[in-house]
Amino acid sequence: MATRRLTWTLALRAAAALLFGLLAVTWPGVTVVALALLFGAYVLVDGIAMLVDAFRRHDDRRHRALHALAGGLGVATGLVALAWPGVTALALTALVGVWAVVTGAAEIWAAVRFHREVRHEWLLALAGAASVVAGVLLWLRPDIGAVAVAQVIGVYALITGALVGTAAWRLYSAARHAGAPRRRTHHAHHPGRA
Numbered sequence: 001m002a003t004r005r006l007t008w009t010l011a012l013r014a015a016a017a018l019l020f021g022l023l024a025v026t027w028p029g030v031t032v033v034a035l036a037l038l039f040g041a042y043v044l045v046d047g048i049a050m051l052v053d054a055f056r057r058h059d060d061r062r063h064r065a066l067h068a069l070a071g072g073l074g075v076a077t078g079l080v081a082l083a084w085p086g087v088t089a090l091a092l093t094a095l096v097g098v099w100a101v102v103t104g105a106a107e108i109w110a111a112v113r114f115h116r117e118v119r120h121e122w123l124l125a126l127a128g129a130a131s132v133v134a135g136v137l138l139w140l141r142p143d144i145g146a147v148a149v150a151q152v153i154g155v156y157a158l159i160t161g162a163l164v165g166t167a168a169w170r171l172y173s174a175a176r177h178a179g180a181p182r183r184r185t186h187h188a189h190h191p192g193r194a
Contacts, residue, residue, distance in 0.1 A: 007175065010171065013161075021153075022154075037085050043078040104129065104132035105132065108129065131156065
């Protein structure tokens with residue numbers, strides 16, 4: 001059951017990241033206001049998904065705490081970006097940077113925590129690393145402007161969405177294959193039945 005919840009959480013986060021990434025990268029001359037609104041909607045969905053995952057888990061307090069922190073930060077960041085769309089490019093860059101580093105750390109932790117349940121946990125770790133790198137890059141160059149910020153976080157979101165989506169698919173496939181032998185074994189004990 002926990003694996004199924006994790007799969008859908010990852011799938012939702014991947015879809016939100018891919019949609020945001022496509023819009024951010026393909027929107028020529030995006031303004032700070034438009035970028036803030038796009039980013040706010042994306043991190044709000046991502047944060048809610050992480051919070052739901054955190055509060056549905058009862059097996060690992062550290063995992064719950066880290067995902068609750070990252071999810072809460074995502075929701076807060078999303079609400080700030082949506083409520084304050086006139087934010088300057090510098091402030092938006094700082095906001096995105098903090099969110100990216102914390103979210104990346106949570107994804108790396110999830111990869112370590114679920115290395116027995118997820119066969120290709122390195123995908124989550126790689127997504128987390130991409131998030132941390134994007135956050136650090138934005139911290140190092142907070143004055144790059146709205147279009148450059150859109151390109152950086154757009155590419156990051158596309159990479160993260162692809163990696164997290166692949167992890168969700170592999171987790172879903174592994175869960176399906178794990179259930180298949182049990183059904184075949186059950187029928188093997190009753191060869192006479194149709």
